[in-house]
Amino acid sequence: MIAKIIYQELEKLCEEAQKEGILPEQVKKRFQVEPPKNEAHGDYATNIALSLAGQAKKNPRELAAWFAERLAFRQDLFEKVEIAGPGFINFFIAKKYWQRVPLEIEKAGENYGALELGAQRQIQLEFVSANPTGPLHIGHGRGAAVGDTLARILAMAGFNVQKEYYINDVGRQMQILGRSVYLRAKELKGENIDFPEDHYRGEYIKDIARALLETKPDFFNLPEEEAINLAKEFAVKEILDGIKKDLEDFGVTYDVWFSEKILHEETYIEKALSFLREKGLLYEKDGAIWFKASEFGDEKDRVVIRASGEPTYFAADIAYHYHKFLVRGFDEVVDLWGADHHGYVPRMKAVIKAFGLKEEQFKVILIQMVNLLEGGRLKSMSTRAGEFVTLRELINEVGKDATRFIFLTRRADSPLDFDVELAKKQSRENPVYYVQYAHARLASLFRKAEEAGITPPKANEVDLSLLKYPEDFAILKLLDYFPDTIEAAATKFEPHLLTFYLLDLATALHDYYTKYRFLSEDLAYTRARLVLAKAVKQVLKTGLNLLGVSAPERM
RNA sequence: GCGCCUGUAGCUCAACCGGAUAGAGCGUUGGACUUCGAAUCCAAAGGCUGGAGGUUCGAGUCCUCCCAGGCGCGCCA
Numbered sequence: 001m002i003a004k005i006i007y008q009e010l011e012k013l014c015e016e017a018q019k020e021g022i023l024p025e026q027v028k029k030r031f032q033v034e035p036p037k038n039e040a041h042g043d044y045a046t047n048i049a050l051s052l053a054g055q056a057k058k059n060p061r062e063l064a065a066w067f068a069e070r071l072a073f074r075q076d077l078f079e080k081v082e083i084a085g086p087g088f089i090n091f092f093i094a095k096k097y098w099q100r101v102p103l104e105i106e107k108a109g110e111n112y113g114a115l116e117l118g119a120q121r122q123i124q125l126e127f128v129s130a131n132p133t134g135p136l137h138i139g140h141g142r143g144a145a146v147g148d149t150l151a152r153i154l155a156m157a158g159f160n161v162q163k164e165y166y167i168n169d170v171g172r173q174m175q176i177l178g179r180s181v182y183l184r185a186k187e188l189k190g191e192n193i194d195f196p197e198d199h200y201r202g203e204y205i206k207d208i209a210r211a212l213l214e215t216k217p218d219f220f221n222l223p224e225e226e227a228i229n230l231a232k233e234f235a236v237k238e239i240l241d242g243i244k245k246d247l248e249d250f251g252v253t254y255d256v257w258f259s260e261k262i263l264h265e266e267t268y269i270e271k272a273l274s275f276l277r278e279k280g281l282l283y284e285k286d287g288a289i290w291f292k293a294s295e296f297g298d299e300k301d302r303v304v305i306r307a308s309g310e311p312t313y314f315a316a317d318i319a320y321h322y323h324k325f326l327v328r329g330f331d332e333v334v335d336l337w338g339a340d341h342h343g344y345v346p347r348m349k350a351v352i353k354a355f356g357l358k359e360e361q362f363k364v365i366l367i368q369m370v371n372l373l374e375g376g377r378l379k380s381m382s383t384r385a386g387e388f389v390t391l392r393e394l395i396n397e398v399g400k401d402a403t404r405f406i407f408l409t410r411r412a413d414s415p416l417d418f419d420v421e422l423a424k425k426q427s428r429e430n431p432v433y434y435v436q437y438a439h440a441r442l443a444s445l446f447r448k449a450e451e452a453g454i455t456p457p458k459a460n461e462v463d464l465s466l467l468k469y470p471e472d473f474a475i476l477k478l479l480d481y482f483p484d485t486i487e488a489a490a491t492k493f494e495p496h497l498l499t500f501y502l503l504d505l506a507t508a509l510h511d512y513y514t515k516y517r518f519l520s521e522d523l524a525y526t527r528a529r530l531v532l533a534k535a536v537k538q539v540l541k542t543g544l545n546l547l548g549v550s551a552p553e554r555m
Numbered sequence: 556g557c558g559c560c561u562g563u564a565g566c567u568c569a570a571c572c573g574g575a576u577a578g579a580g581c582g583u584u585g586g587a588c589u590u591c592g593a594a595u596c597c598a599a600a601g602g603c604u605g606g607a608g609g610u611u612c613g614a615g616u617c618c619u620c621c622c623a624g625g626c627g628c629g630c631c632a
Contacts, residue, residue: 034571037578047574050612060612085575086612131632171632288630299558299628306630313632342559343627368560369625410568413560415625417567422581426594429581437594448591488571500569503579514587514596555594 001104001483002093003033003044005077010048013070022066023056035477042082042090043477049087060087098476099464102535105479106459110542113486118159124324125151127336128247129166132239133177134202136246136391138418139338143367144391145407145548147336148252149495150365152546157490162330164256166320169236170264171313176200178232184209185219185231208238246391250400251548263319269311272322273304281354291318296350318351325357332361334493339366339413365493367412373419398423401549405432408499408547431503435544436552438506442537443553445518449530452519456534457527466528471512475536478505482539486546495547502543509536 010031017023031048049064056063064083071091072081080092105112127147130140148163155161180200187193188209195201212234213219219227240257247253263269273289276282281292287307291314294301304315324333337344345364352362372389394403402423409431410416426433446456467476478501485501488494518529541551 030572032571032574034574036575037570038576041575045575050574053612088575168632173632286630290630303630308630310630312630316632339560340626345559366560414568415561419567428594430594431580433594434580437592441592441595444592452591484571492571494571496569497571500579507579510595511597513591514593517591519591554592 001480002077002097003035003481003484004487006044006046006071006091007033009071009074010046010067013067014048014052016070017066022058022063023052027052027055035481036088036090041084041088042080043093044091045084046089046091047087049083049089053087063087064089095465095468095473098473098480099467101476101480102464102467102531103459105535105538106531109538112538113483113542114156114158115483115487115490116158117487117490118154118157120158120160121331122162122329123154123159123332123334124162124164124328124330125154125334125336126164126166128252129168130243131168131173132236132243133173133200134239135204136243137389138370138372138391138394139367141250141391141394141403142370142407142412142416143336143338144247144250144252145404146365146367146412146495149404149408149498149547150334150489150493152548153486153489153495153498156486156546159490162255163253164258165254167240167257167259170260170316174232174236175228177235178228178230180205181209181212181231181235182224182228185213188213189220204239204242205235208235211238242392246395249395250391251404258320260316260320263316263323264311268319268323268327269315272319273315275322275326276318276354279354291351291354293347293350296353298346298350302347314347317348321348321351321362322355325352325355325361332363334363334365336365336367336412339368342366363493365412368415370407371415371417373417374421394420401436402430402432404548405435405499406430408496411494411496432549433555434510435502435506435540436549436555438509439537439540439544439551440553440555441513442509442533442540445533446530446537449519449526454519454526454530456530459531459535462527462531463524464528464531466525467532469516471508471515472532475505475508475512475532478508479535479539482543498543498546502540502547505536505540505543509540 010033011029014023014027014029018025018027029052031046031051033044033046036042036045048067049060052058053060053063061083064087068081068083068089071089072078075094077094077097078091079094082090082092084090108114125147128136128140128143130136136144151161151163176199179196183193183195183199184206187195188206209231212231216230216234219230222230244257273282276291281295282304283290283292288303289305290301291304292301302314303312304318305311321333324330335348345366348364349359349362353359398420406418406423407416422429424430428434449456467473482501482505485498489497516529518526518533520526544551
């Protein structure tokens with residue numbers, strides 16, 4: 001949080017500088033406050049003078065001196081403020097400031113890190129949204145982990161978040177699903193079937209057919225078309241139930257399961273298209289209806305109604321986003337898509353602009369591929385029997401915690417190699433245990449303290465100035481940085497930043513643990529360090545919760 | 556052919572709207588447990604950030620071109 005405090009102080013000074021004519025009235029206030037790589041450059045540094053010098057036509061070092069002079073008197077915050085290099089301002093934070101951090105954490109408890117950044121704006125996150133034609137696979141798992149964690153982080157940052165799953169339960173693939181089940185059912189009855197190549201061939205289809213015959217013994221008395229329809233309805237429900245169960249066991253729940261059918265049945269497609277038509281953005285050509293996507297940055301216009309009169313998938317998506325923004329009134333909408341859909345982004349953005357919305361209100365996060373490895377070897381992703389590809393198998397074999405954590409150790413838009421053997425290992429190669437172990441170690445510490453008859457003290461009851469060694473400050477600084485991490489992860493939509501933060505905090509804790517004793521003969525130190533330990537434990541727990549990973553008391 | 560993403564240590568990845576000497580883990584080598592959990596810690600070695608230009612006080616980051624890999628370019632979903 002100190003970074004934020006400094007930032008705000010500098011902003012105030014900018015206004016002052018403008019009044020005094022040191023900075024021009026029109027000035028772009030673009031500058032950063034960040035921890036420098038080199039410790040000798042202080043705890044935090046800012047490039048404000050370098051960034052503004054050009055605009056102000058001033059010498060950067062002189063400008064830096066102007067800012068530095070006006071901040072140095074804040075002795076509650078700074079031990080030293082110096083100018084360095086071409087015009088950086090380096091801040092050496094007062095030890096007292098760091099030592100107060102445990103007080104803040106104790107006061108806020110599990111809300112430490114909560115922000116008002118979102119000002120309770122309505123934001124919708126749509127993710128996974130796999131077609132209900134089969135079980136979720138490893139790639140969906142990544143989308144689920146990223147989407148769900150992002151939702152938790154955004155909520156922490158003060159947004160009113162709604163999580164949604166879009167069910168594509170309309171269209172040809174649904175018909176094929178129905179037929180697949182229907183044919184498998186016939187097979188079960190003893191008929192010899194030549195199963196079509198383009199139908200769903202997975203084992204789960206047979207299971208569904210079996211269940212169908214059990215619940216509807218008179219199934220084959222229906223006319224074929226009706227039977228296929230029934231098979232379709234039955235299969236969608238079965239598969240969707242399975243998907244819901246898988247996600248639930250993966251720690252992911254949704255606020256809304258949105259059926260594509262609604263868009264057709266409640267005429268949102270017509271509504272959305274007439275909205276565009278009134279703006280003159282639709283036209284007819286070759287018997288089809290086109291949307292003028294090229295007027296909004298897409299490379300070409302796109303068909304929304306086929307010559308056959310059928311709406312395209314794109315039309316349904318237009319209607320879906322019409323519903324999100326103009327019917328339900330979300331301020332911001334975030335879609336998580338597989339990276340193979342990236343070509344679709346410009347046309348969807350075109351729709352948003354055509355609706356008269358701001359481009360920033362709609363964000364697409366692309367989730368890159370997951371390559372499945374076993375013992376370092378790339379496994380094929382075919383759905384052959386025995387292949388280890390479904391999310392369910394991953395949860396069962398590897399576990400929810402390790403799976404989620406691994407998915408969050410990469411930026412979403414970078415491809416991920418998922419090594420099953422490695423994910424199962426309980427060693428440093430598997431980073432989830434590193435963080436969990438830090439938490440369990442602290443839990444154990446408090447059990448030990450209790451055994452020794454020491455009640456963990458309140459932060460205001462101990463002498464926090466005893467937290468004065470480099471390793472104390474390393475931890476305190478990281479704890480202070482937790483809210484900044486939440487902010488960065490939320491504004492950049494990058495949940496992996498939190499994962500890396502937790503690894504850093506765990507490292508600092510493990511390091512401390514081997515160098516110092518928490519429980520010792522010296523009661524004053526013992527009490528101060530228990531306060532520190534409690535603060536670390538709280539932040540680890542909050543952080544792990546945000547990742548949807550458990551924070552075990554023992555392991 | 557056009558567009559998007561990626562290219563950083565042997566391997567897997569970081570690097571916060573351009574910041575100071577590019578950081579971790581794994582692996583390798585060598586070390587640390589009679590004391591709070593060794594699922595831990597410490598140290599060493601390891602780099603022309605794919606290549607070439609450019610922009611500026613300053614580039615892994617921005618621009619142009621090239622190379623390599625992935626993906627996308629339907630009246631499919």
